[in-house]
Structures are given as structure tokens and as C-alpha cells.
Amino acid sequence: MSLMQTEYTQAPPATPNVMIIFGAGGDLTRRKLVPALYHLCAAGLLPESFAMLGLDRLELGDESFRDRLADTLSESVGSAYSADVWERLRGSLHYMRIDMLADQDYEELCERLTRIDAERATEGNYLFYLAVPPSLFGEITNRLGEVGLLHESDSDWRRVIIEKPFGHDLDSAVTLNEAMHRNMDEEQIYRIDHYLGKETVQNIMVFRFANGFIEPLWNRHHIDHVQITVAESVGVEHRGAYYEEAGALRDMIPNHLLVLLGFLAMEPPNSFEAQAVREEINKTLDAIIPLTHEQVLTHSVRGQYAAGTTAAGEAVNAYRDSPHVDPKSRTETFVALKLTMDNWRWAGVPFYLRTGKRLAGQYTEIAIQFKRAPTMMFKDTDTDQLEPDMLVLRIQPNEGIQMSFGAKIPGPQMQVGTVNMDFCYEDYFGNKPATGYETLIYDCMNGDATLFKHADTVEKGWEIVQSVMDVWQALPPRDFPNYAAGSWGPCAAGELLRRDGRRWRRIQTEAATATDCTGSRS
Template sequence: MAPPHIMVIFGASGDLNRRKLIPAIYSLYRDGLLPEQFTVLGLDRQELDDEAFRERLDGDCREFLGTDPDAVAWQSTLQSVYHMTVDVTDPDMYPRLAERLAEMTGAGGLVPNFLFYLATLPRFFAGITAGLGRVGLLDEAGGNWRRVIVEKPFGHDLQSARDMNRQLHEVMGEHQIYRIDHYLGKETVQNILAFRFANSTIEPIWNRQYIDHVQITVAESIGVGGRGRYYDQSGALRDMIPNHLLAVLSIVAMEPSNSFNADAIRDEQTKVLRAIQPFSHDEVLTSTVRGQYGPGMQADGTHIPGYREEAEVAPDSKTETYAAMKLMIDTWRWAGVPFYLRTGKRLPGRYTEVVIQYKHAPNIMFRDSLLKRENVPPNTLVLRLQPDEGIGMNFNAKIPGHALNLGTVQMNFRYDDYFEHAPATGYETLLHDCMTGDATLFKRADNIEAGWELVDPVMEVWSALPVHDFPNYAAGTWGPAAGEQLLARDGRVWHACEACRADVT
């Protein structure tokens, strides 16, 4: 159960609040995790009273509550929300907000613990926190807690991330800042920790002696939808790699911490990010790939427009919709083991997975048989983060018959077969963690900066060398040829995802 508090959401009319935050609050009510003394104050520029705000949410959010929503929990959610009309750029707004909160906690009898959620445009983040700081709303001296959840993107390069960290630290302590990456709220991502560190057979073979390489793929089948303007400024690299892909990498590659304490775990994650070999400018050319989709075809024959034809995208846009890279981690555990990362839009399926490819077994026993070493596929462990959440181990077995022929088979664990769990976005977990003061799954300042340190040289080289071959992959295909060559040069191939086949047909 979360302690009594007021959650103040900046950006109450926004997409994130409608699709993720209010539905997550509903889930927490349904699961009995919110106290009686819990209130949401939604802020935006709309002229609405509390009742009209509730009605709007009722209409906007229902489709995101899952099938067969619990009517009592949904009513509790709606009754807990209030509205205040504000313009965050107006300095007079902050004393008014302080007054409203003082009324709610004074005459209203609520407990003055405040969770501020910045679900608005990133350019407002620093101004909002400065405003809150000015009127004392971030002050914990009275014994009540004050926390701020900061949405992504956290900066657009290293310098801007450093600036943002400095601005936040001017008005509050690091322990009050919860930088959210909803990937870390996903059960399957957290399960990587359980899989690695709660099983005695896994960890001993989780290193360079056994592992040939690691692949991390975040594939999206959709285009940019209504986010063309934002995406065209950002691109696949900025949008996905410093946050989601490096978050997954840091969990896959970190050393065990000596406790489950937030700082102990985040220390290990930052250490591994800092151990990634930085790219020289020449290495950016050989170890990274960018791509942009052109028109293409879905598996069912439907035409898909190219990126440059999407709404609010420049017709000559040079923004990448695909990014891949090869990283090397300079630690005792990972020396010589490449980590290949890729992400892209309009790929043939939507899935996120980590593939651990083990080294070839010595072929001594089979050398006189018809089998050749290269014909024996290496073992792979596939951590399916979404969809079809689970873990599969591919290994070789003898095909029944007189000849000694091998076939690859799979041991498969599916979450759905073992656990009853409602579909979740990650926001439920992360909101509840913040409410209870557990920062383990949130990013610390150093962790964010380590991610940008890695990506900055890539952005520098990419912007200094304009692309001439965009679009260089057709929508509905696996990205540019250079993405395949990145692995082919090392004698490797991207793992073919099974789950995504269902997605495209």
C-alpha cells in the first residue's frame, strides 16, 4: 500500500496521461495498492472544473483499462481526480498551486506528501521544477516527502542532459528525482535480474568464456503516427538507444550487486555503461548503421508510405528511423564479446528481445560423422521481453533415425503458462515504486549521462556526414543492408524473431 499523498500531474490533457498514467492509477486501485487518502490534481490549460475533467477522462481512458474493467476501481479513480487550469510558463501559477495544495492539505485534511509528475513537454521541465522550488513545494524540511517524476527524453545530448541535471539539483536532492524509463517497469526486464541472479546454473555461464555475442533488438512495425514533428527532431538513435536499449543492456551486462538497494544496483548499471568502449570518429563509421524507411508493403499487400511522406516530417528529412551499433564492454566478464543493438520503425514486426548466443561446442565427437562444425548451430538463449513474454533456449538434439543428424529444438518458458498476470505497461510498477520511495528502477543522474556520453560521438559524426542514400530500406523489411553487414562482417547474423511473424500476417 502506498502512503497517503497527492499526485500532481503536469500535462493532464496529454496523451501520456490519458493512455498510461490514469489507467495505471486505476490498476493500482484495482489491486488495492492506493490508500484512502490519495488524490490526483491534473494540470493543463483547459478551462474545466473537476466534474468536467472527470467526464473527459471517463471518455478518454476507458479503452486503455483492459478488457472487462473493474467498475468500482474505475469510479474510485475518477472520484480521486481534481483539475486546475494553469499555464506552466506563468510564474504566478506556482503560488496559486501552492495555495491550492495548502487548502487540500489544510482544510481538506490530506497529508502533504507530494508526487509531481512531469507529463508535459520536456522544454518545460526545468521551468516547472524551478517554479515548484521557488514556492517551497520541493522542501522536505517539514518531514513530508516531495518527489518529481521526470519523463523522457532527458536531454537531447550529453550537454543538455548535464544542464538538466544541474537545474534539477539546484532545487532538490537526487533522492527526490525519479527519471522514468518505462522499459525498466516491465516485468520481463526485471525478470532478467531474477533469471541471472536467482538461478545457480545461469550466472556461471554468463561471461566471455561461454558467450559468443549478445543481440538486443527493439523492433517496431508502426511508423511515427502522430509524432512526426517530435520524431523528425529526434530520430531512432536519440529516441531509443540512450534510454531503452542501454537500460536493457545494463541489466544484461551488470555485475551482481551485494544488495537489492537502489543505489547498489544503479552503481553496477552505471559501471557497466562507463565500461563500454567509447566510439572514436572512425569507429562510428564501422560500428554503427543508420537507416530511413521508404515506401513499402505490409505482408497482407497493404501499401505503407515512406517516412518522408508521414505527417509533419520534412519531405527531404535526413532523420534516421533505424539505428544499429556494435558495442564492446571493457570488463573482465565481457572482454571480446560484442553487443549488437538495433532498433527501427516499420520493421516486419513489433518485438523486443535479447539473444544470448553461446560459443560453438567443440566438435570432436561428431568430426567423423557427416556433420561439419559449421552445420551445428550454436545454442541461443532468447529473452522475449515483448510480446509472447518468456524465455527460450535453443539447443541441438539428435533427429530420430539411423543417421546422426542434428536438429535445433527449443525449451520454452511462457509467462502466460505459469503466472496469472494482467497486461501491464510498466507505469503501474514505476508509479507505485515512486510512491513508496523505491528508486531502483529509475535512472540516476550519472546513469543518464553515461548513456549520452556513448551516443554523443555517434550523433556528431552522423550530423557531420550527411547521408546520401536515404531512404535505404523499404517499409516492412528488416532495415538497410548495412545493418545485416554489421554482423556479417563478424561472421554472424541477426536472430530471426518467431513472435514477429505472427504480427505481420
């Protein structure tokens, strides 16, 4: 059972283990992983028999490593920080210098883990977290396999978490999966996507399948279309070199957005067990119709941000002026796609996806627009058109669910207005401190792979976007940059929906009045 099902009941601590982090000197460890372990410790979800071993090239001892983490931890966890909790966690943190490509260092790693097992009673259970560039995934797992650290027995387990990107196209994703499978079974590999640690993402399944009034409406007969938006207000910051190689399409669509679509559109699984859920997600991705090269020209939009102004009034530079970015870069920082499915439930229902950097707000949501009600009975009233009902699943910020529908405006005449019912997680359950990694790390420690990607899921995601990548590579953009920083993206994104007689939902943020030519509906 996942932590998502036990968050507000008494969840048991995870099984004893050592969490070994390759790349422990990096930002991910300091800003996300150690704060996540801190929150698990505060909630009583880490076992007493637990240790974390950080690995990197830095010359550090255990105490200096702990001090480095302490310097940033209080800032990362904010008001939730407790000196008592940190002291409990601090003693379980260890460090070892390692050259990740040196065979002899892995022999020393075996010896260090044997000593930690004896000191902390961790029972030989190892969780390896590869917070390193993907080019090292195969190198590291090969060496771990050669020294026996990936071999499981009846009395212990060995698991590996890897971060995206899982390849940069279909061929590289297949090659990466083959490299990982040379040393491990698929059941030992946990491909992490921190979006799946968000409560609302996990709640999609509960909302759909635990409420009898929702599932009968969740199909082509009642739903007009779906919009999935992942908007980022930040630019590429210090990731220019990476972003020049990846771009918004590779960075976001096969990973975050298609996984959200999979949870939203899948058929009911037989249970919430990992295999059943992942099989249904894979079936859903299989049903997505890949765009032909001709359709890429009409069903996709790419953009790159120019200089502009943020919601706070701060002037920001264009993408091409960012460090390590080509001054004539053709890399996209915005993507919008129209996808359809070939299955019984969703035939004819378009799914519109958009994501971008330097947009008007930091916002992730799924908007489900229902078909309009017939207006014939209102023909003799002042109501000439009914707005469609809409269900919005807010993933960040202010995680929650909003439903908009028609209601009569008070007065002697028959007039219909749109009203909202709004559920916010914080209002009902409190604002639990989280990085998005707590649930995922806890689940991995307990062997629950429900919220992690299967190899097939990764490859199907790349199959869906491969034709888009091929066409965009063959036909470089002529109009970059084509949207101002602080706007909601290029005007062509609005045209993508306007051609179908639809509009993007206007996201209500403090920047709702930002420059917008996307045809958004308030």
C-alpha cells in the same frame, strides 16, 4: 522492496500522497497514467489517502475532467474494466487550470494542495509528474522550489518524475541535470523509462542472480555475442516534428537500449537496493568503449524507411511523406550499433543493438548466443556443424524466456537438431493488465528508485553515442531512404554482423517472411 518482488504476493498499499500531473490534458495521462492508476486501484495498491490533481491550460472543472478520462479509460483497460473500480478512483481525481510559466498560479497550487491534504489526509506527500516537453522541466521545478513545494521535512516527502528525452546530447543532459539539482536533491528526481516497467526487464536480475546454473555461464568464456532488438511496426505517426529533431539514435539508444544492456551485463550488486543496483549499471556503462570517429563508419548503421507494405498487407507511406517531415529529410528511423566493453567479464564479446520504425513486427528481445561446442567427437557422424545454443529474453510481446539447444533427432543415425524450451509469463502467472507504468508509479510513491535513471546514467548514455552523432552530422547519408516499410531494416545492418561471421536472429512473428537482407538466422 519493488513491486516487481511482490507482484504475486500481498503487496502493501503505497504511502498516502497526492500525484500532481503537469500536462494532464495530454495523451500520456489518458492512455497510460490514469489506466496505470486504475490498475493499481484494482490491485489494492493505491492508499485510501490518495488524490490525483491534473494541471493544464484547459478550462475544466473536476467533474468535466473526470468525464474526459472516463471516455477513454474503458477502451484503454479493455476487458479488465470494472465500473466499481472506476467509481473508487474517480472520486480522488481533481483538476486545476494553470499557466505553467505564471508565478501566481503556483501560489494557487499551494492553496489547492493544502485543501486536498485536509480533505484526503494525504499528509503533505507530493509526487509531481512532468508530462510536458523537456524545455519546461527547469521552468516548472524552479517555480515549485520558489513556493516551497519541493522542500521535504521529517514528516513528508516531495518527488518529481520526468519523462525522456533527458537532453538531446551530452551538454544538454548536463545542463538539464544541473537545472534539476538547483531545486532538488538527486534522491528526489525519478527519471522514468517505461521499458523498465516490463516484467522481463525486471526479471533479468532475478533470472541471473537467483539461478545457480546461469551466472557461471554469464561471461566471455561462454557467451559469443549479444543482440538487443527493439523493433517497431509503426511509423512516426503524428510525431514527425519531434522525430525530425530526435531521430532513432537519440530517441532510443541512450534511453531504452543502453538501460537494457546495463541490466543484462552488470556485475552482481550487493543487494537489490536502488543505490547498489544503479552503481553497478553505471559501472557497466563506464566499461563500454566509445566508438572512435573511424569506428563509427564500420560499427554503426543508419536507415530511413521508404514506402512499403505492413504485415497486414496495408500499403504505408515513406517517412519523408509523413506530416511535419522534411521531404528531403536526413533523419534516421533505424539504427544498428556494435559495442564492446573493456572489463574482465565481457572483454571481446560484441553487443549488437538495433532499433527502428516501420519494421516487420513490434518486438523487443535480448538474444544471448553461446559459443559453439567442439565438433570433433561428431566427425564420423552426419552432424557436420552444431548450431550454437541461444537464450532469448522476450520483453514484448508475449513476455517470456526461450532457450534453444541441440538434441538428437530420433533415428538410427547420429543427427542433431535444435529444440526450444519456452517459458511465457502469461501461461504461468496469468495476463495481468498493465501499461508498463504501474510498477514505476508504485515504486516512486514508496521511494524505491531502483528502476529509475540516475543523473550519471543519463550522462554516460550520451557519452557513448556522442561520437556517432558527431560523425552522422558531419557526413549526411547519401542513400536515404534505404529500407522498405515492412522489412527488417537496411541490408547494411546484416553486413554489420556478417563481417564478424555472425547473423541477426530471425524474429518469429507473423511477418517472419518479410523482406529481409540482414542475414538473419531462423
